[in-house]
Amino acid sequence: MPRRSRRKPNICPYCGVEVEKPYKTWQLVAPIPDARGRITITIMGMYECPNGHKWRAVVSKIKVGGSGEVEVEGAKGKSVLKAEEESKAEVEGEVFEIDIEEEL
Numbered sequence: 001m002p003r004r005s006r007r008k009p010n011i012c013p014y015c016g017v018e019v020e021k022p023y024k025t026w027q028l029v030a031p032i033p034d035a036r037g038r039i040t041i042t043i044m045g046m047y048e049c050p051n052g053h054k055w056r057a058v059v060s061k062i063k064v065g066g067s068g069e070v071e072v073e074g075a076k077g078k079s080v081l082k083a084e085e086e087s088k089a090e091v092e093g094e095v096f097e098i099d100i101e102e103e104l
């Protein structure tokens with residue numbers, strides 16, 4: 001799977017400090033399916049570094065539907081999402097557990 005960026009979402013863009021996980025996450029569901037009939041769910045996170053900087057970043061992207069496959073694209077591993085109750089995407093009555101492998 002090609003990846004466009006290796007930038008970690010949990011690195012402070014102001015001072016470069018790496019934080020453990022976002023203090024808040026939420027999902028953005030694309031209203032229009034892609035060419036293959038899949039819906040893209042973007043998991044966003046709010047981060048705060050020890051120096052008081054706050055920023056938003058894309059934690060991961062999930063594509064569901066179409067062929068029935070679930071495609072997960074994430075920069076940071078499951079330790080981030082596992083801790084969050086919101087780390088479940090509900091699509092058309094089905095619940096998908098988000099379980100992203102650490103990519104190094």
Ligand SMILES: [Zn+2]
Pocket residue numbers: 012013014015016017049050051052053
């Ligand atoms: Zn900072």
